[in-house]
Amino acid sequence: MKFIALALAFANAIHAQSLAEALTQAKVSTLASLLASDTAVQTALATFKGTLFAPSDAALAATVASGFNPSDMTLLTTVLTYHAVPNTVFPSATQATGDDYLLTAQGSEIMTTVNSTGVFLTTGATKVAAVTGTFPFEGGLVHVVDTTLIPPSSVVILAKTAGLSQFVDAVVAAGLGDAVATLKNVTILAPTNEAFAAIAETAKSLTREQLQQVLLAHVIPGGFAHAAEIAAAKELPSVPTSNTAASLDVKYDGTNVLVSVVGVSGAVPAKVLMADVLADNVLVHVIDRVLIPNLSAAPPASGTAAARSPVAAATGTTRAAATGTATAAATTKASAGAAAIVSYLAAALAFGLSL
Ligand SMILES: *[C@@H]1O[C@H](CO)[C@@H](O)[C@H](O)[C@H]1NC(C)=O
Ligand SMILES: *[C@@H]1O[C@H](CO)[C@@H](O)[C@H](O)[C@H]1NC(C)=O
Ligand SMILES: *[C@@H]1O[C@H](CO)[C@@H](O)[C@H](O)[C@H]1NC(C)=O
Secondary structure, three states, rough: OOOHHHHHHHHHHHHHOOOOHHHHHOOOHHHHHHHHHHHHHHHHHHHHOOEEEEHHHHHHHHHHHOOOOOOOOOHHHHHHHEEEEEOOOOOOOOOEEEEEEOOOOOOOEEEEEEEOOOEEEOOOOEEEEEEEEEEEEOOOEEEEEOOOOOOOOOOOHHHHHHOOHHHHHHHHHHHHHHHHHHOOOOOEEEEEEHHHOOOOHHHHHOOOEEEEEEEOOEEEEEOOOOOOHHHOEEEEEEOOOOOOEEEEEEOOOOOOOOEEEEOOOOOOOOEEEEEEEEOOOOOEEEEOOOOOOOOOOOOOOOOHHHHHHHHHHHHHHOOOOOHHHHHHHOOOOOHHHHHHHHHHHOOOOOOOOOO
């Protein structure tokens, strides 16, 4: 033990190697040549600081054998940037054990598990990658992984795969499909089919604009609000949503994360059934009730108003980030019951990219 510590100190003192040298030392030649073929990624890596996950040659060979075409540069950039976590050297001192989330350069997260067996990564798809070797470089760490990391599915594909068909139908009926597909850095509360069935009568009376108002109240812009962070904060009052007229009260009652619309009396709070489901650039919590905000009357029939409001609201980024408060408040990882409910849904998911 003492010897290893001394050897490491000695190695660090004499030589902080470059990223390229670390990749050579790690014997990940396929990755090295893919990185070299992608000029955008190459440029970004020249000054990269953080954690780079490096699929082994065998891992990349298996991915190519399953249909991945590395000369599709858009796909390649998406996959490679999902392996880079800027400015974070992982594992951090605070994640001795347990689960945590890393935000990648691609914009989606990786769930990390550190336990007595080792370090594991879950990407929202079914596969779990294991870290098989670690190589320091001057800007951080290269971790060799035994499985290529594929970014999670889009929220719409995820919802379809996970059987949240009523949610998908409602998004399509509201004309929000395109807006939802381009959302980035948001948390979405996705009601179950049973939740939609419970409001079937109300839903029938809603205009398309009112349905948009309902759905946009389920989108929390400004980052990913993880269950553990909510639990640590206990309560997040007045969380803004993409429906500018509706904000949410989000709290942890010791067992469940509960969500209700601020200023709407009499409604039973929605309960988070499955927390922290990773989607492409989105974090999803599955909830057991549809949140119904106060609805304004439909605007006069005019295509302009309908076309303008939902997209602007859904992609708006200037609102105060209440989820940032949650993150700041979360200094420790609470053992939130809700955070543990992840795997059943994750196990049901297909890869988001057609490999
Ligand atoms: C550690 O986590 C990995 C990945 O989830 C799992 O396969 C393994 O069984 C875990 N080991 C222990 C000791 O819990
Ligand atoms: C996500 O939103 C938060 C809060 O606004 C911001 O701090 C963070 O930089 C954003 N992340 C990305 C990847 O845009
Ligand atoms: C919702 O409507 C009720 C009843 O009209 C009203 O008391 C409440 O203030 C409204 N809430 C919001 C957030 O507009």
